[in-house]
Amino acid sequence: MNRKTLVLPAVIGLLAPVLAACGGSDSGDKGGDAIAVGTTDRFIASKAVPAPFDPAYAYDAGSWNVLRQTVQTLMAMPRSGSGDPVPEAAESCIFTDSGSERYVCKLRKDLQFADGDPVTAADVKYSIDRVRAIKSSSMSYGLLSTIDTIETQGDREVVFHLNTPDATFPYKLATPTAGIVNPDDYAKNKLRDGFEVDGSGPYTMKAEVDGKTVVKTVFTKNPHYKGQLKPKNDKVELVSFAGADAMGEALEKGDVDMMTRTMSPEQIKKYSTTPPENINLVEMPxxxxxxxxxxxxxxxxxxxxxxxxxxxxxxxxxxxxxxxxxxxxxxxxxxxxxxxxxxxxxxxxxxxxxxxxxxxxxxxxxxxxxxxxxxxxxxxxxxxxxxxxxxxxxxxxxxxxxxxxxxxxxxxxxxxxxxxxxxxxxxxxxxxxxxxxxxxxxxxxxxxxxxxxxxxxxxxxxxxxxxxxxxxxxxxxxxxxxxxxxxxxxxxxxxxxxxxxKQYVAARDDITGVEWALSSSSVLQLWELSRGVSG
CATH class of the missing domain: 3.10.105.10 (Dipeptide-binding Protein; Domain 3)
Structure with missing residues (x-):
């Protein structure tokens, strides 16, 4: 699978069997060491951006991609990034009226945060009401503007009453803005400053910081996770670079295994025509x-x-x-x-x-x-x-x-x-x-x-x-x-x-699941990656 550009069509699943055969299987991370992924996304805590990873504040692709690994949502987008949302923290979600104004979700049984605390319907209500109440300067709360009130019925059922019909509401519940947080970790009326993140998603997260800038984000598989995802690795490190050139050098030296956004046009051309040995470029919708x-x-x-x-x-x-x-x-x-x-x-x-x-x-x-x-x-x-x-x-x-x-x-x-x-x-x-x-x-x-x-x-x-x-x-x-x-x-x-x-990912050829690393909606799906056999 060396020295080639893979062009992935919208019907990406058609290529999955071929790609899996080239680099390994879905049997999990065979290497045991963390998979390192490069990015030029920079996460800086400042007076202007006090809470880069708080679901009530975060509203850019980079910070959302951190939250998607760690903070669970009721719904999630399918693996491809297109189509209708599917239940994630929820067992089921459905409009119960013909006018798309009453939406009911039932949580999975025995759902837990990464620290072992139970996730309840009250936590879901708290999390979403918190975003609506804080109304952060990022304007992310606008995604939830069609909610009128939220009620809970027992520990597992959440009922959303909308102030206007909204057929797109299930999609909004799949965004990190609607992420479920533990009230013990997130104050009701105040942003959680800095880089700590806690949730019930597929990974726990620890940020390595230099001053007020994140240099590496370490994701470790959450043993308490219950959802529709099936993580294929135990640990992934998201390494931040100051620019695309430095990120590319790290990939070619083997310091990182894959790089995502944002590659330069020059890099994309190079990896399309004369890629370094053992590095593949994947183009996707x-x-x-x-x-x-x-x-x-x-x-x-x-x-x-x-x-x-x-x-x-x-x-x-x-x-x-x-x-x-x-x-x-x-x-x-x-x-x-x-x-x-x-x-x-x-x-x-x-x-x-x-x-x-x-x-x-x-x-x-x-x-x-x-x-x-x-x-x-x-x-x-x-x-x-x-x-x-x-x-x-x-x-x-x-x-x-x-x-x-x-x-x-x-x-x-x-x-x-x-x-x-x-x-x-x-x-x-x-x-x-x-x-x-x-x-x-x-x-x-x-x-x-x-x-x-x-x-x-x-x-x-x-x-x-x-x-x-x-x-x-x-x-x-x-x-x-x-x-x-x-x-x-x-x-x-x-x-x-x-x-x-278009979107591009470059990776060393012993990394499998690269074709799923970015969905068509630009969701970074680190749980799809594993270490296979170079060939």
Missing amino acids: GMEIRYLGFTTTADSVRTKAVRQAMAQLVDRGELASSVYGTTAEPLYSLVPAGITGHQNSFFNKYGDPDRAKAAATLSGADITTPVKLTLHYTSDHYGSATKKEFEVLQKQLNASGLFDVDIKGDIWDTYRAAQLKGKYDVYGMGWFPDFPDADNFLAPFLDKDNFLASPYANGRIRGDLIPAERREADRLTAAKSLQQIQNTVADDVPVLPLWQG
Whole structure:
């Protein structure tokens, strides 16, 4: 299985038998030593980010991937990352009415936290009510906004009463925001600062810290775990690197066994064409998107015509190909291609890049050109190519003569805090879905209590279209409302979609289960990995 790139289709299970035959079996970790996995995700505790691993605060792909190993949820996404959620801490969950407003879950029998304490329905209620009460600055509590009240019936039954129909609610219970925590470890009205995590998931976790930065996260198999997962190893170490180059060097030296996000485009090209001996690159479906966000009350972009002119000028094709090569594709909606309800609304409205049309848009709104803007980006959160991406955007906009653009990068912990406070007029962000449904590419940016803390508020989207699509258990039926939302976004441009990306994992060839290491929803599934036989 040396020296090859494996391309995994959406129906990933078709390849599993072949891959298993190449590197070992599902019989567990034969080597006995921990499997080391590299990542460029950086976890820093600071005044701006006090509780990176608290389910009431965490709301980025990196911290969620730590929580998914340790903190159990009532529901979980299937192994592939697509399809309907399946029971996890729950034995069963079901809507008990025809209007998707009453959802009942029954816990598994004899469920325990890792310390041996029983997990009860009261703990579930406490955990979710805690997130809703704390209302952290990360805005993660918005995922639970359709809950009205929670009641318990005995030790094992939890009843969710929703304030509006929400067919996507089972997906939300599969997110770490709905993670179950022990009241003994997590105060009711206060975040748990630092890096300690306790739960009932497949692993316990211990963070190795240098100053206020995590350098390694050690996951050890939880003997009390009861759920639908079947961990294939006893210990995994998630090692944080300052950049993709250092992570790649560690893989090639054998200091780590696998590396995940975020590999650089150069590494992906190298491992696709001339990989080092005993290292394989796995390509898999992904739903990652990148976009520009706007503080629509800021003077520089308050007028819709400015945002529309930018949408008219940005050349997504050049941006994706020149920076990311074959690893990214142009995106013309917040909803990526492949998701039910996707529509190319931005292309339908603006077509190919056109300076004359952009100039006419600005002139029609009496906007003096060139429009001065600063595009902000995070220098350390989405990979080393982000700076180059913003240099390309700067060049495209400035070449039109209609804009005078500067760019500025900041590290993630200060960047995210500043963005939430509205300090950036225009800023770049990425999105890894909470769950694989079009609602999760729209509501988090457009609804009340949204992920961006955006001042943009469209009454029809919030009052009519989002509630309408959430009423439909059949997501094909919901597509009409979803597409109307996308068309409105293309017209108002509170966000500007740029590209959607594929996912890649590189691993040494004695590691098995690599094809399942990342689901299509970007869930890091460390429990799938084991050490097999190099071949």
